[in-house]
Amino acid sequence: MERAEGRTCGRATRSGSPCKVRLHGADLACSRHASEQDRTLAEAYQRGWNEGFQAASRSSEGLQNMRAERLERRVADLERQLDEASRYYEYGGDQVVEVGRYAYRWPGLGRLEVGDRVLLPENWISQMKHGPGPVEGVVTKLGATYRGELSVIIGRAPGAG
Numbered sequence: 660m661e662r663a664e665g666r667t668c669g670r671a672t673r674s675g676s677p678c679k680v681r682l683h684g685a686d687l688a689c690s691r692h693a694s695e696q697d698r699t700l701a702e703a704y705q706r707g708w709n710e711g712f713q714a715a716s717r718s719s720e721g722l723q724n725m726r727a728e729r730l731e732r733r734v735a736d737l738e739r740q741l742d743e744a745s746r747y748y749e750y751g752g753d754q755v756v757e758v759g760r761y762a763y764r765w766p767g768l769g770r771l772e773v774g775d776r777v778l779l780p781e782n783w784i785s786q787m788k789h790g791p792g793p794v795e796g797v798v799t800k801l802g803a804t805y806r807g808e809l810s811v812i813i814g815r816a817p818g819a820g
């Protein structure tokens with residue numbers, strides 16, 4: 660999940676371009692676009708962290724460890740809920756998938772599935788490592804939570820079903 664500073668809301672606006680309002684903390688969307696559920700999840704997530712910080716500052720180590728474990732589970736659960744709540748599967752009519760850490764849109768025919776091999780546009784890292792031309796990748800997850808510009812998948816990798 661994208662947690663870096665400089666996250667933007669990314670919800671579709673009336674003009675069709677993603678909303679550019681900056682997000683803070685665990686916010687899922689800007690105040691204009693956040694749904695009731697978005698707010699509840701973001702607050703719960705924030706609470707989880709605050710309790711974690713409080714527990715860490717208490718003295719009893721056993722109790723602290725117990726609490727830490729419980730909070731870790733709770734935060735993991737909330738992260739999963741946040742991921743589910745903010746995961747979207749389509750953008751501008753294209754299917755959206757993740758290939759490793761990055762999100763892409765797929766304008767081609769048919770639906771992509773996890774495990775499908777695809778050709779991705781070259782980037783400066785792939786250029787440095789393998790020279791110019793598309794890079795092969797494997798679809799790791801359907802949908803994405805990243806809300807910035809999406810690169811486009813060029814096609815299915817040759818020989819892929």
Ligand SMILES: [Zn+2]
Nearest residue numbers: 668678689692
């Ligand atoms: Zn917004």
